[in-house]
Amino acid sequence: MQTLLFLILFPILAACLLLFVKRTTLRYAVVTLSALFIGGASIYLLIRYAFGDAVYFAAPSEGASMAMVAIEMVLALFIIYMGAKFRNYLAIVLAVVQAALVVYLEISFPGSLHAVNNLFVDQLSIIMALIIGIIGSLIAVYAVRYMETYHHHHPEVRNRQGMFFFVIFAFLAAMFGLVFSNNLMWVFFFWEVTTISSFMLIGYSETEEATKNAFRALVMNLLGGVAFVVALIFLAATEPTSGGIDLARVLASGDAAVILIPAVLIGFAGITKAALMPFSSWLLGAMVAPTPVSALLHSSTMVKAGVYILVRFAPVFAGTFAGFSVGLVGGVTFVVASAIAISQSDAKSVLAYSTIANLGLIAACAGVGTYMLVWAAILLIIFHAVAKSLLFLGTGAIEHRIGSRNIEDMEGLIVRMPKMAVMMFIGIAGMFLAPFGMLISKWAAIEAFVQVPFGLIFIAILAYGSAVTVFFWAKWMGKLVAVTRNVERVEKGFLEEPWAPLYIITGLVIAAVFLFPVISSTLIEPYVLAIYGATARLAQANVGIMLLMMALLLVLPVSFFLFRRTAKHLPVYMGGRPATPDLHFAGSLGLTREVQTRNYYLTEYFGEAKLFRPGAVVCTVLILASWILAGVAL
């Protein structure tokens, strides 16, 4: 239990310390050390608890619970203050409603509000803890130098780095708390802390746009929070059959109909947090924040809390129409967000839509909730966290280097920043190509959906979704690998951001492919087996083939050395016009003209304006349908 408490409390300690550190070098030391401790502790957790059943801990309850309620009230007051300051009355209303509901819950059901065990750890918690502890803290390390450069590039932004790193570590603490809590009241508390943390981080630059987007994120997540409290009230009211606020008891409850309603409500909270449609706009708006924040929100924290809770409740959803409906919200989000990603040229925008799409896929798996799908969903969570953090951090570094994060401006990155380009290449490959992880999950998901009644809908969604996914990633990759001439190499002397986190995460993307059979057999399969009594795994032969493919991918670049010596170099064909290597040619009237190549964005077909609203409408209907279906089931 000490490890759990350490993981929750140590980041808070670090956070408080960072509030007072002013010098970058000192801050860097503190953050790096804390990251080492947190990462080390999460690995220790793996070694200590991975090989057994779930372990529950009583943990101090009364005092802690009271403190949490008190902090919730303070946070509500803070939201009200901020809402009043920036005249966002919706946020105030939601904060008040939520606070009122919490107070009502505390007063009306004092007897039902305690769990036998407040903390627990099982394989799913361990996976989440590893993601938070390793990826999250690597991002924090990266952020130190990044923020220094950020303020150098944006002198107009008020330097509040003390607050910034305080919030980042508080965020990590809350995430640890969220995945270790067996008491749903505690889960809710940490849930709210992540909401406020992301609010603070998104609004960091204090520009009008940042503030607006921060409030949008706040409002949408508060909406989810309200649903969460309603679920808690429902659970408390039906304590004898539903199991109250004890997560383990709720999941083990025999009365499936009763716990379906709170599950759907908490699932709704998960949908808002995971930025599924129609709530995707908050995650897209969150791009205004400095890049490490995006990396954090997209890969290891925040949205992962949303899908974590969905996966937790997957056994409740399994086989119900309400769950199917929740799954469809995810499915529709997956295909629509993937399609919109085609039309985006801003790298962060593409990454954001891809995140939304993948979260949708995870939600689709969790909503339908068979054991194979839960296996696939957890795999998706892992691989997405690793690859996406790499891509965000890489994009941040590129932006600081070439002054743009537009994909078109990344043309020829392989020449200008070879190391960075290779890392981005691996990250993108990790998102959509065999034998990397995301594809394994999609594959498993297809095999699983085939066996589900009406699973054909999801098969269709996956088939079309995968097709558009290939398009938007491959064309980005293509821009990176274009060998352009006469361009300046800008990588050298690149000391602004630390490279170590990028190298480590790149290594993790590749290692994940080789380690995935181990990850699956030691962490995912035992978890799924414990919940469902059955588990999925890939056939040994197929694992062998995947490893063979990966080995081939690592060996093939050796062929570069074979080609180097013999070939004769010629400029590209330009319709017979003599042209310079950087594609300038003598045009008519004796003018020198330049050929430029641009990717297809097919805005007419896949544009945001065309697809976002229909997607949001369909998803809203599906969410309402899930409520109604859960109600009918009762």
Added chain:
Amino acid sequence: MSTMAFLKRSPWILHYDASSCNGCDIEVLACLTPLYDVERFGIINTGNPKHADILLITGGINSQNRPVVRNLYEQMPEPKVVVAIGACAATGGIFRECYNIAGGVDKVIPVDVYVPGCAARPEQIIDGVVKALGILEEKREKMTGKAEIKEGARHAAEAGEGT
């Protein structure tokens, strides 16, 4: 490998109209039609110098197309041959006295076969291409010979270093 000589059986063509009146071009394209069907000999009109073995040029050289002809020639991988089709490509033809005409194609690039005529007949063009195939084969042999000599020299040098 050198005895296989696939090159003769698979000559791919790049057809370029330098400043022709289109008379010869029509005849070149006529070779592809069912009546003459040059694909019988494995001939394909590629339209891409990087894929081509034989450059067919019609019309004479002027200052506008001079760099283009040279560029197309340079973009073709060895071994390659050039066939000048028609009187204009050979000498500038009836346009040779024009202020803008420099003369035949050989003013810019080496020409291997001249096909006479105004316009050149398809049979003549095919005959020219077949002649070109012999030259192509010679060039290939020379090329592999050169490569072998080079290779031998390299081996000798390496052996020399070894001792």
Added chain:
Amino acid sequence: MNGLIGAVLFLILAPIAGGLIAGIDRKITARMQGRVGPPLLQPFYDVGKLFEKENVVVTTAQNFYVLAYLVFIALSGALFFAGGDLLLIIFAFTLAHVFLVLGAYAVHSPYSHIGAERELIQVMAYEPMIILAAVGLYMVGGSFYVADIAAATVPAILYLPGVFLGFAVILTIKLRKSPFDISTSHHAHQEIVKGITTEFSGSTLGQVEIAHWYENIFLLGFVYLFFSWNPVIGVAAVAVTYVAEIFVDNVTARVRWQAALKSGWLAAAVLGLVNLAILSYMTIGGA
């Protein structure tokens, strides 16, 4: 063990069979146009010639991507004939095409670039249908493994007529046949020169050609799966399908990318999905 033999046989024989089929294709095409056409072995002469040519590149990186393309096409075909998992095979197949596209991007040439974009549109157009075809074969055969599907005793075609027709539509894309040969073409269409292969020459282009042969044999093997309950009918059906593709190739004009994308997606949605929906309704009703 059988699997290994199948894979090795594929790796050795597919280029020979693929080249012969390409030769027959050109002969039939010529006859349809009232020509004599090239010798049967012409494709082998062509590739042999390409390997005799000088090695010319825009950037050495292009050779790496094309080699990777060839390797992964051969790998996915080998997996297929080894009786492997159809979905894994499809993903390896996609990986191969991404490498080809990256090769075209790497040379940074305007014509290659357009070809690469169009190739990606083609991938996007055929991917849904090919996945649905795999799922359809699973629903009939009860397994994603090619070995099991091929050993099935029920005629898959009777359950999957729509899926088969849909597959035939995207087969036109995959075989690079008109009207969907938008990224590159075997014929003398020249509006984007040679599209994706514009900057590949000599042995590199030869590798692309060999990869096509591997690919075509793999695709025809896929067609065979629909008829695998009876080998004679199976081989005949493959032949008929291929001749039909040649016919379509010769009577249609190339369409724009929009039409290619819509055709692929509509085929998947109308022919594929409806067929599968009826099939799953039947099986649920039966069970």
